Amino acid sequence: MEQKITQFNNYKKIMHALSHLNGVLYFDAATSAPKGSYISRATTTEYLSGEMFSLLTSPETIDLVNYLLENNDKIDKQTHRECVLVKRELDKLLKMPKEEFVEYQVLLNESSSIWEKAKKTNDYNLFKPYLKKIIEFNIKMAAYIDPKKQPYDALLGQFEYGFSTKDYDPYFKSMQESLVPTILAINEAGQPDSSFLDLSYPIYKQRELSDRVMALLGIDREYCNISESEHPFTTNFSKYDVRITTHYHENMMASSLYSVIHEGGHAIYELNTADEYQYGPLASGTSLGLHESQSRFYENIIGRSREFMTLLLPILKELFPNEFENVNEDMLYRALNIAKPSLIRTEADELTYSMHVLIRYELEKQLIAGTLSVDDAAQAWKDMYKSYLGVNVPDDTTGILQDSHWAGGAFGYFPTYSIGSAYSSQIKNAIEKEFSVNEAIQSGNISKITKWLNENIHKHGSMYDPKEILQLSCKEDFIPQYYFDYLNNKFKALYNL
Amino acid sequence: MEQKITQFNNYKKIMHALSHLNGVLYFDAATSAPKGSYISRATTTEYLSGEMFSLLTSPETIDLVNYLLENNDKIDKQTHRECVLVKRELDKLLKMPKEEFVEYQVLLNESSSIWEKAKKTNDYNLFKPYLKKIIEFNIKMAAYIDPKKQPYDALLGQFEYGFSTKDYDPYFKSMQESLVPTILAINEAGQPDSSFLDLSYPIYKQRELSDRVMALLGIDREYCNISESEHPFTTNFSKYDVRITTHYHENMMASSLYSVIHEGGHAIYELNTADEYQYGPLASGTSLGLHESQSRFYENIIGRSREFMTLLLPILKELFPNEFENVNEDMLYRALNIAKPSLIRTEADELTYSMHVLIRYELEKQLIAGTLSVDDAAQAWKDMYKSYLGVNVPDDTTGILQDSHWAGGAFGYFPTYSIGSAYSSQIKNAIEKEFSVNEAIQSGNISKITKWLNENIHKHGSMYDPKEILQLSCKEDFIPQYYFDYLNNKFKALYNL
Numbered sequence: 003m004e005q006k007i008t009q010f011n012n013y014k015k016i017m018h019a020l021s022h023l024n025g026v027l028y029f030d031a032a033t034s035a036p037k038g039s040y041i042s043r044a045t046t047t048e049y050l051s052g053e054m055f056s057l058l059t060s061p062e063t064i065d066l067v068n069y070l071l072e073n074n075d076k077i078d079k080q081t082h083r084e085c086v087l088v089k090r091e092l093d094k095l096l097k098m099p100k101e102e103f104v105e106y107q108v109l110l111n112e113s114s115s116i117w118e119k120a121k122k123t124n125d126y127n128l129f130k131p132y133l134k135k136i137i138e139f140n141i142k143m144a145a146y147i148d149p150k151k152q153p154y155d156a157l158l159g160q161f162e163y164g165f166s167t168k169d170y171d172p173y174f175k176s177m178q179e180s181l182v183p184t185i186l187a188i189n190e191a192g193q194p195d196s197s198f199l200d201l202s203y204p205i206y207k208q209r210e211l212s213d214r215v216m217a218l219l220g221i222d223r224e225y226c227n228i229s230e231s232e233h234p235f236t237t238n239f240s241k242y243d244v245r246i247t248t249h250y251h252e253n254m255m256a257s258s259l260y261s262v263i264h265e266g267g268h269a270i271y272e273l274n275t276a277d278e279y280q281y282g283p284l285a286s287g288t289s290l291g292l293h294e295s296q297s298r299f300y301e302n303i304i305g306r307s308r309e310f311m312t313l314l315l316p317i318l319k320e321l322f323p324n325e326f327e328n329v330n331e332d333m334l335y336r337a338l339n340i341a342k343p344s345l346i347r348t349e350a351d352e353l354t355y356s357m358h359v360l361i362r363y364e365l366e367k368q369l370i371a372g373t374l375s376v377d378d379a380a381q382a383w384k385d386m387y388k389s390y391l392g393v394n395v396p397d398d399t400t401g402i403l404q405d406s407h408w409a410g411g412a413f414g415y416f417p418t419y420s421i422g423s424a425y426s427s428q429i430k431n432a433i434e435k436e437f438s439v440n441e442a443i444q445s446g447n448i449s450k451i452t453k454w455l456n457e458n459i460h461k462h463g464s465m466y467d468p469k470e471i472l473q474l475s476c477k478e479d480f481i482p483q484y485y486f487d488y489l490n491n492k493f494k495a496l497y498n499l
Numbered sequence: 500m501e502q503k504i505t506q507f508n509n510y511k512k513i514m515h516a517l518s519h520l521n522g523v524l525y526f527d528a529a530t531s532a533p534k535g536s537y538i539s540r541a542t543t544t545e546y547l548s549g550e551m552f553s554l555l556t557s558p559e560t561i562d563l564v565n566y567l568l569e570n571n572d573k574i575d576k577q578t579h580r581e582c583v584l585v586k587r588e589l590d591k592l593l594k595m596p597k598e599e600f601v602e603y604q605v606l607l608n609e610s611s612s613i614w615e616k617a618k619k620t621n622d623y624n625l626f627k628p629y630l631k632k633i634i635e636f637n638i639k640m641a642a643y644i645d646p647k648k649q650p651y652d653a654l655l656g657q658f659e660y661g662f663s664t665k666d667y668d669p670y671f672k673s674m675q676e677s678l679v680p681t682i683l684a685i686n687e688a689g690q691p692d693s694s695f696l697d698l699s700y701p702i703y704k705q706r707e708l709s710d711r712v713m714a715l716l717g718i719d720r721e722y723c724n725i726s727e728s729e730h731p732f733t734t735n736f737s738k739y740d741v742r743i744t745t746h747y748h749e750n751m752m753a754s755s756l757y758s759v760i761h762e763g764g765h766a767i768y769e770l771n772t773a774d775e776y777q778y779g780p781l782a783s784g785t786s787l788g789l790h791e792s793q794s795r796f797y798e799n800i801i802g803r804s805r806e807f808m809t810l811l812l813p814i815l816k817e818l819f820p821n822e823f824e825n826v827n828e829d830m831l832y833r834a835l836n837i838a839k840p841s842l843i844r845t846e847a848d849e850l851t852y853s854m855h856v857l858i859r860y861e862l863e864k865q866l867i868a869g870t871l872s873v874d875d876a877a878q879a880w881k882d883m884y885k886s887y888l889g890v891n892v893p894d895d896t897t898g899i900l901q902d903s904h905w906a907g908g909a910f911g912y913f914p915t916y917s918i919g920s921a922y923s924s925q926i927k928n929a930i931e932k933e934f935s936v937n938e939a940i941q942s943g944n945i946s947k948i949t950k951w952l953n954e955n956i957h958k959h960g961s962m963y964d965p966k967e968i969l970q971l972s973c974k975e976d977f978i979p980q981y982y983f984d985y986l987n988n989k990f991k992a993l994y995n996l
Contacts, residue, residue: 015542015546016546018542018543019542019543019546019547022539022540022543023520023523023524023543023547026520026523026524026527027520027523029527029531030523030526030527030531033531034526034527034530034531034724034726034742035724035740035742036720036721036722036723036724036739036740036741036742037721038719038721038722038739038740039722039736039737039739039740041737041739041740042519042736042737042738042739042740042777042778043519043736043740045512045515045516045778046515046516046519046520046736049512049513049516050516050520204703205703206701206702206703222535223533224533224534224535225533225535225536226533227531227532227533229531239536239539239540239543240536240538240539242533242535242536242538242539243532243533243535243536243538243539243540244533245531245532245533280539281539281542
């Protein structure tokens with residue numbers, strides 16, 4: 003047994019090195035690499051994926067993991083969980099015939115560039131044949147993942163383990179009932195002044211703002227740097243090496259500011275996983291939804307709270323004395339919390355964001371079930387935006403073609419964006435049994451909140467599945483109502499509804 | 500044979516992927532990675548070096564390369580040269596017993612950090628035992644490389660193939676005779692005004708200057724980006740992916756400006772190697788000396804020429820209108836060409852730079868021959884700086900401890916820094932048989948010069964050894980006199996000597 007454990011540790015070490023290299027290559031491509039470098043990166047990426055695939059699916063690895071799982075009374079809890087996670091990966095990969103896997107990768111590569119072109123030229127017809135094939139593949143894949151489940155349920159579970167339409171259906175139904183009336187009412191209400199956010203803010207000053215905000219969040223720069231990329235993201239190679247990125251626009255200062263806070267939340271999760279999990283499959287946040295719960299916690303529950311303005315405004319006044327001369331905390335709070343139904347998910351405010359996700363969930367469910375055809379999906383998109391958000395979608399570029407996810411083969415991914423926000427409200431409620439989150443913010447004591455999250459969520463890494471983490475941290479099952487109440491209370495007060 | 504060629508192409512592909520990954524990891528560490536990330540990078544670096552070592556020294560590779568070289572009448576010229584280069588690497592690695600190789604790597608790791616500490620605390624005694632061991636290892640290594648050669652000759656050939664003390668002794672002797680009188684005379688001469696270069700130049704404006712200068716040099720940004728690191732360097736993963744870095748100091752604008760031009764020269768070499776050499780051992784500049792010849796060509800022969808001021812000054816006036824309001828081309832030319840014997844090699848001017856190298860060459864030769872002891876070397880350093888440069892060295896931090904090379908095990912490396920400059924003067928002379936370099940600069944036609952260098956040097960990559968490249972491009976052997984004449988003419992005119 004000792005020899006098997008050594009063998010497994012060796013597997014973890016090599017897999018970590020390969021993932022690390024893969025991650026650095028991706029990060030470099032997104033931040034520093036010259037545009038044309040993709041030409042020569044292809045062969046290296048191919049080599050690396052090949053090595054990772056071979057290592058994971060080698061007979062030695064399969065035998066080893068099976069052996070350890072069969073003798074799980076003789077191994078420690080950590081090793082057992084690591085084997086469980088490797089086995090989940092393996093099961094998915096091994097069931098798909100290799101030719102099909104390769105065929106699918108080729109399709110995805112092609113469809114991503116076709117999608118880009120279709121979006122640019124507002125030509126949904128161009129993308130339709132690819133979308134049809136991707137859906138067919140996803141239905142086939144769902145059967146490989148779990149032939150006993152409804153296809154969409156199998157797909158959903160890939161992205162948020164343990165979640166299916168049984169969780170999401172009631173979640174989105176109550177969301178619709180709770181939020182749509184508020185959203186439609188806000189559509190009729192007047193908006194506060196936010197013109198000071200639209201002024202021109204030099205990028206080199208915005209870079210300074212990013213550093214100040216990271217310091218405010220208590221992020222240890224020794225292990226976390228900030229870079230620039232087209233779209234903001236966070237990546238980690240271990241808890242000692244976490245990177246966030248942002249994108250600066252001269253006339254959209256708040257965009258980068260809140261990207262930094264959002265990605266900072268992801269980073270804080272990764273920076274605080276337990277030491278003993280490093281260089282193995284547990285050394286990272288446990289699910290997309292829980293990761294989003296942390297980024298949204300820092301972005302919205304902390305970063306867009308009235309109390310945070312007390313911390314943020316002095317920094318803004320120091321860096322931009324002229325632009326913020328006549329701005330007070332209340333004005334800043336209102337301007338940063340403007341809710342307004344809009345076309346584009348990634349630019350949506352806190353209140354309307356999840357409705358964009360709801361629409362995608364409904365469409366995905368029907369597309370996978372075959373009750374909606376790809377041909378009719380663009381119109382269905384427009385109809386839903388009208389009825390849920392009161393918004394007229396003028397074209398497919400700002401409609402069904404706006405997101406890259408489907409072109410990349412990800413069906414069942416979108417809901418994690420929303421459920422993360424719902425988790426964050428539930429987590430806030432759990433913290434409040436011990437102390438007031440908003441008082442902690444007001445007094446500049448964000449580290450008190452972070453410490454709670456470290457202890458109850460971050461340190462566990464991937465040791466537990468999302469529903470288990472909710473039980474451990476909140477001592478209850480997933481309860482979405484906290485989220486809808488939080489949003490209704492906040493935005494009804496903001497808009498005097 | 501066809502099968503062997505396929506096998507060799509496969510070897511090249513994997514080795515390229517591994518080197519690419521190694522390079523990206525290094526680049527990332529120097530530019531984007533958080534400081535503390537070294538903790539977790541170690542295991543990945545170890546894995547990668549292990550893979551590269553195993554692949555290169557595997558019995559399959561050895562047999563394959565030997566087979567191809569034995570049948571060299573049946574393989575093309577490119578494959579033959581590739582095998583020659585792989586074989587050179589192999590010969591060096593295979594002769595050293597593996598334990599010794601590992602012991603040496605451990606020593607170098609340790610000595611680098613000890614050197615850093617010794618430099619910081621001006622404590623040569625701390626570093627001495629490590630330097631002694633490193634010299635012993637280098638003498639042993641020299642015997643592995645070529646037991647028939649004098650040890651220092653074997654070491655020199657590692658860094659500039661085909662060069663030994665037979666080339667360097669007369670080179671440095673005539674340098675001393677040609678340059679020392681001029682240098683000592685300048686020590687007595689008055690200096691022009693350069694105070695406008697010492698003003699505070701905001702870093703975000705310096706970044707803009709870098710972009711403008713890269714455009715001026717005609718560098719294709721599609722395949723070459725610029726990043727920031729502690730020390731400027733250039734790296735390349737293929738001709739489609741070249742990176743340069745620089746370091747900005749608010750009060751040393753010219754420092755980054757000329758780093759960008761210098762590294763830009765390295766980049767232009769790499770960006771123009773032949774397409775058919777990519778992803779193999781020929782896809783890079785052929786030697787350190789020739790690489791330095793290109794960087795110095797752009798930095799000094801182009802970048803510090805009187806004619807270049809006509810191109811540079813308008814850009815400086817546009818970006819920094821106040822600071823350059825009263826500066827004319829002559830003033831700029833003189834300020835950027837101040838020659839002044841100094842303590843630190845990396846900050847030396849064009850005229851005195853090679854004297855710093857001469858001193859290191861003399862010391863290395865004696866240290867390896869055993870005619871100078873490590874104990875006496877610090878004083879020998881001071882004596883030489885006094886007699887060749889007229890400079891008093893106040894301590895070992897700015898004396899024998901200033902460079903990292905010896906701590907990193909590199910004996911025989913320094914001379915390539917100087918010989919590169921000498922090549923560049925010889926190359927200038929060769930171009931002038933066809934057209935005037937300075938007229939091309941004056942008329943803003945730098946691309947005419949670059950095209951000549953592309954055709955005669957860059958495109959060959961590592962297809963030929965340095966002496967062969969000189970024959971191909973200049974139609975003569977290495978002639979150092981061009982360099983000394985160039986420097987004496989330029990600086991005697993500048994200082995009215």
